[in-house]
Amino acid sequence: MPAVLKHSACPSCGHRHHFTLPTGDLSPGHDYAYVCPETGALASLRPQSLPEAYHSAPQGAVQLTPADQGVTAVLDALGQAVDRFCAQLSREGYMVDRERAGDLHLILVRDWDGEVVGRYIASAAAGRIWIEEFQNVAP
Numbered sequence: 001m002p003a004v005l006k007h008s009a010c011p012s013c014g015h016r017h018h019f020t021l022p023t024g025d026l027s028p029g030h031d032y033a034y035v036c037p038e039t040g041a042l043a044s045l046r047p048q049s050l051p052e053a054y055h056s057a058p059q060g061a062v063q064l065t066p067a068d069q070g071v072t073a074v075l076d077a078l079g080q081a082v083d084r085f086c087a088q089l090s091r092e093g094y095m096v097d098r099e100r101a102g103d104l105h106l107i108l109v110r111d112w113d114g115e116v117v118g119r120y121i122a123s124a125a126a127g128r129i130w131i132e133e134f135q136n137v138a139p
């Protein structure tokens with residue numbers, strides 16, 4: 001029976017969604033990964049309340065993946081988040097070099113002159129997915 005969290009605040013878009021975990025335990029204090037339907041970004045949810053059990057998930061409910069059990073799913077989602085991030089930078093006219101080192105994604109952003117304007121590191125550490133600017137790297 002799917003566990004459902006109704007009207008829960010989404011850290012990605014700030015709106016509320018219904019969330020569902022099709023099977024397994026949906027427990028407060030654990031992290032779950034999902035893709036926000038409004039921003040398209042990968043996000044992480046830590047429920048604050050107990051879910052309700054339903055015979056079927058409400059229509060449009062956002063599917064959660066346990067971040068600590070679904071390592072492969074999280075890494076796939078991380079790759080997709082990096083793809084979207086790089087595609088957005090390309091659309092903005094930047095050149096993007098990316099490199100994968102184990103579970104880390106390194107992203108080097110250059111402007112039209114070839115000048116490095118940003119370095120980002122993306123990872124799924126402790127079940128959370130994040131992409132952040134990484135400043136203190138020797139060129």
Ligand SMILES: [Zn+2]
Pocket residue numbers: 010011012013014015017036037038039
């Ligand atoms: Zn959202």
